[in-house]
Amino acid sequence: MKSVAVLSLLCAAALAQAPKFRAYNYDESKVGAYSLPDPLQLASGKHVTSAKIWKTQRRPELLKLIEAQMFGKTPAGPWHVTYSSPVVENAALGGKAIRKQLTMSIEGHADGPQIHLLLYLPANAKKPVPVVLGLNFSGNHTVSLDPGIEMHEVWVRNKKQLPAPESRGTQAEQWQVEKILAAGMGLATIYYSEIEPDYVGGMKEGVRSLFFRAGQTEPPPDEWGAIAAWAWGLSRALDYMEKDKQIDARHVAVFGHSRLGKTAVWAGAHDTRFAAVISNNSGEGGAAISKRDYGETIEHLNVAFPHWFCGNYKQYTNHPENLPFDAHELLALIAPRPLYVASAEEDRGSDPRGEFLGALHAGPVYELMGKKGLGTDQMPGLHQPIQHDVAYHVRAGKHDVTAYDWEQYLAFLKQHFSK
Ligand code: GCU
Numbered sequence: 001m002k003s004v005a006v007l008s009l010l011c012a013a014a015l016a017q018a019p020k021f022r023a024y025n026y027d028e029s030k031v032g033a034y035s036l037p038d039p040l041q042l043a044s045g046k047h048v049t050s051a052k053i054w055k056t057q058r059r060p061e062l063l064k065l066i067e068a069q070m071f072g073k074t075p076a077g078p079w080h081v082t083y084s085s086p087v088v089e090n091a092a093l094g095g096k097a098i099r100k101q102l103t104m105s106i107e108g109h110a111d112g113p114q115i116h117l118l119l120y121l122p123a124n125a126k127k128p129v130p131v132v133l134g135l136n137f138s139g140n141h142t143v144s145l146d147p148g149i150e151m152h153e154v155w156v157r158n159k160k161q162l163p164a165p166e167s168r169g170t171q172a173e174q175w176q177v178e179k180i181l182a183a184g185m186g187l188a189t190i191y192y193s194e195i196e197p198d199y200v201g202g203m204k205e206g207v208r209s210l211f212f213r214a215g216q217t218e219p220p221p222d223e224w225g226a227i228a229a230w231a232w233g234l235s236r237a238l239d240y241m242e243k244d245k246q247i248d249a250r251h252v253a254v255f256g257h258s259r260l261g262k263t264a265v266w267a268g269a270h271d272t273r274f275a276a277v278i279s280n281n282s283g284e285g286g287a288a289i290s291k292r293d294y295g296e297t298i299e300h301l302n303v304a305f306p307h308w309f310c311g312n313y314k315q316y317t318n319h320p321e322n323l324p325f326d327a328h329e330l331l332a333l334i335a336p337r338p339l340y341v342a343s344a345e346e347d348r349g350s351d352p353r354g355e356f357l358g359a360l361h362a363g364p365v366y367e368l369m370g371k372k373g374l375g376t377d378q379m380p381g382l383h384q385p386i387q388h389d390v391a392y393h394v395r396a397g398k399h400d401v402t403a404y405d406w407e408q409y410l411a412f413l414k415q416h417f418s419k
Helices: 003-017 052-073 175-181 224-243 259-272 298-306 313-315 327-332 352-368 405-418
Strands: 081-083 087-092 097-107 115-123 129-136 153-156 159-161 184-192 247-258 276-280 338-346 390-395
Touching: 003 115, 003 352, 052 224, 052 259, 052 313, 052 327, 052 352, 087 184, 097 224, 115 129, 129 259, 129 405, 153 184, 153 390, 159 276, 175 184, 175 405, 184 224, 224 247, 224 259, 247 259, 247 405, 259 327, 276 405, 298 313, 313 352, 327 352, 338 352, 352 390
Parallel strands: 129 184, 129 247, 247 276, 276 338, 338 390
Antiparallel strands: 081 097, 087 097, 097 115, 115 184, 153 159
16 A cells, blocks of 8 residues: 555544543643632622622623523523423322322424423422422433333433333432432422433424524524523423422422533522522533633533533633633522532542532622621531531542432531521
8 A cells, every 4th residue: 555545544543533622631730820700890890899789780790691601591481381280199109209290391392392390299298398309311210219100212312212111210329319308308300301302413302493583493602502401491390390389489409410410500590599509510511610720621511512502602612711700600690599519529520629619719709698608718528518508518439429419418408498
């Protein structure tokens, strides 16, 4: 074979193998200097001196900025969502729970997304119960081994598959339904891909395409990505819960792990009806500071998951320093509501220290509103939760949700929801 041909073959092979993004930095000494914007400084340069100025000026301006540059704007309502009457079982989980499941669909789109909202409520509750609402990764039937839950089609990458019966309860460890019920709370969950399947092009099968204006095939660069669409689904579930007399809708905490932690943070920042927010290992694009070069990068998010955030976010791919805000300001949008950020020691990609710093630097906004932030700039050791109005812990182990995490979240919510 001619050497030129060999060379071009080699080049093609090298190109095919070339990493599409820079390797993550895991060396604390190479993080480099960065500066964080002050959440309490208005775009005009003026300082926010009161809770009122935060609420009426700074919060709306920051929300708009983060919306237009990162998650994308959600089309204005009203939403014509239809809720089927729930299928109710009064003695699920061996009599510990009332279980209901209902279907949410968008009016006029009978063949569009069918979103199943599953609820476990403590049996024998004397009054409406607080609820933890979170999206699940693998189908409603995976959150508990309880045999009754209907199984629906689940999306695996770009293929629709019927859930195998053996996948029932495979996420039970991650959901801890019985612990939630024992704490006197309910669990509400939706399989996230029913709102929009999680792959490039999944939009065609999800809710976003239903809101296109004539001639549109893609949202404009400042309109919603998939994460905002999943967050939209959480808000529509809350609309239902506001009408369910067994639920105390003023006490619904939104929870999520990983990409669904990013989603929970955005849902809580965007929709102030959520009474508390729990971010479990949400990492880059969630609680972790983006300008801090450790673990996952904006570049990786935009290359590996270009459908998650809006078009405008792409301009920060190699320039986190140009991002006009950072994760601490995203988290500050949740103030004064209780916020829990949690990390896992081995989950270096999510940057545990960066998540701690995100929670820490949201503190001044909480404090302006008479609440308590983390109160220390020392990152706590393993299994030493700090729980004020902002809470944080790092546990041993990998990227996951564990019984330990739930024990902390439930204690935290109990303390705040009983006030
Ligand atoms: C990937 C992605 C993360 C995300 C995670 C998950 O690792 O890079 O940003 O949090 O998936 O959702 O499990």
